[in-house]
Amino acid sequence: MTETFRNLVAWQKARILARDIYGSTKTFPKDEQFGLVAQLRRAAVSIASNIAEGKGRGTQRDFRHFLMQARGSLYELETQIELSKDMEYLSDGDVPRLLKACDELGRILNGLINSTEN
DSSP, X not given: OOSOGGGOHHHHHXXXXXXXXXXXXXXXOGGGTTTXXXXXXXXXXXXXXXXXXXXXXXXXXXHXXXXXXXXXXXXXXXXXHHHHHHTTOSOTTHHHHHHHHHHXXXXXXXXXXXXXXX
């Protein structure tokens, strides 16, 4: 495990997704600031953070564990995007773009998880 987390495509894509989530939630109602906005942002940040933390642990077993945590946060994020759509907080253009990014990141994470199996 010589490469750093910064070299991982999954981490790079997770950062982009987090930035997109921050941008897309700027227009949410103020009363959602500590609700759905906070949840969306926390889940998005958690994906990249778990990838980095897992890579930093130094063992394949730990890396796999944190990749699975990142995948769980990704699924949370997808659910929160869908809820935001239901509440009509996200624009019609944002939802498919964000879900497509989630889908792509999910495939990358699944590939990484599979690569860490014994």
